[in-house]
Amino acid sequence: MKISIIIPAHNEELYIKECLLSVEKHGTKNTEEVIVIDNGSTDATLQVAEQFHFVTVVSEPKKGVNHARQAGLMHAKSELVAFIDADTRITKDWIEIAIDEFNKNKNLVALSGPCVYYDLKPFKSALVSLYFNVFAYPFSKITGSVVLLGNLVIKKSAIMDVGGFDTSIAFCGDDTNIARRLKRVGRVGFIKKFFLYTSGRRLEKEGIIKTSFIYMLNHLSEKFFHIQITKKYLDIR
Numbered sequence: 001m002k003i004s005i006i007i008p009a010h011n012e013e014l015y016i017k018e019c020l021l022s023v024e025k026h027g028t029k030n031t032e033e034v035i036v037i038d039n040g041s042t043d044a045t046l047q048v049a050e051q052f053h054f055v056t057v058v059s060e061p062k063k064g065v066n067h068a069r070q071a072g073l074m075h076a077k078s079e080l081v082a083f084i085d086a087d088t089r090i091t092k093d094w095i096e097i098a099i100d101e102f103n104k105n106k107n108l109v110a111l112s113g114p115c116v117y118y119d120l121k122p123f124k125s126a127l128v129s130l131y132f133n134v135f136a137y138p139f140s141k142i143t144g145s146v147v148l149l150g151n152l153v154i155k156k157s158a159i160m161d162v163g164g165f166d167t168s169i170a171f172c173g174d175d176t177n178i179a180r181r182l183k184r185v186g187r188v189g190f191i192k193k194f195f196l197y198t199s200g201r202r203l204e205k206e207g208i209i210k211t212s213f214i215y216m217l218n219h220l221s222e223k224f225f226h227i228q229i230t231k232k233y234l235d236i237r
Helices: 015-025 045-049 067-075 096-106 122-143 155-159 174-182 201-206 206-227
Strands: 003-009 033-036 053-058 080-084 106-112 115-117 151-155 187-190 195-197
Touching: 003 015, 003 067, 003 096, 015 033, 015 045, 033 045, 033 067, 045 053, 053 067, 067 080, 067 155, 080 096, 080 155, 096 106, 096 151, 106 155, 106 174, 115 122, 151 155, 155 174
Parallel strands: 003 033, 003 080, 033 053, 106 187, 115 195
Antiparallel strands: 080 151, 106 151
16 A cells, blocks of 8 residues: 655745655655645745656646645545645654554544644644644544644545545635545544644744634534634634
8 A cells, every 4th residue: 555645835945845855765665656736836846846756746826725735636646645735744654654544444534643843932832732632632532523634644535535625715624624524434533643743834923822713713613514714704814
């Protein structure tokens, strides 16, 4: 069993090299392919990605990360498709854990886990850990529909059965949307040991408390009412 790794990227020249280096170091043995989706970058993202011989670059001119993810999904050759962000770094056992979990549980259609932010100060990292422990893990047990799209492996057949990614969602709620729909066809797993490292730059920019509140609010509204409440009712973003 091998995995196709999909990496959406828009103007990620400062981060994508480290991401691809981590894949080269830890992931090429059990990887069918690595696809970088260039989502309209105007910097050197494309040139950096093309330096890696194992990378296939696919252009998706429609702006939006879910357009990029859907393009990656359609190009993926493997039944297991992994989605990571361009500013992430996979761990030594990341791919092996995913393959092992899918081998052990034939009903598993999606596997996700937390992110560890490598560039946040300890206090802010502690706040993020609190969010995962107080909200994400309990809700994953209760609802069975918690994933992070920046750390996700899915069965291609399953996500195709539920219609792929919702490209109408620009931000917030897309994690829960895909988890909720995938739950119709199988088990959605969220486990602590399946983690990777990622940048906290967006959290720094938006604010950890604000971002956690937005994600929690959209998780609940998407889960129970199938809407992204901050998009529909509040001009938070």
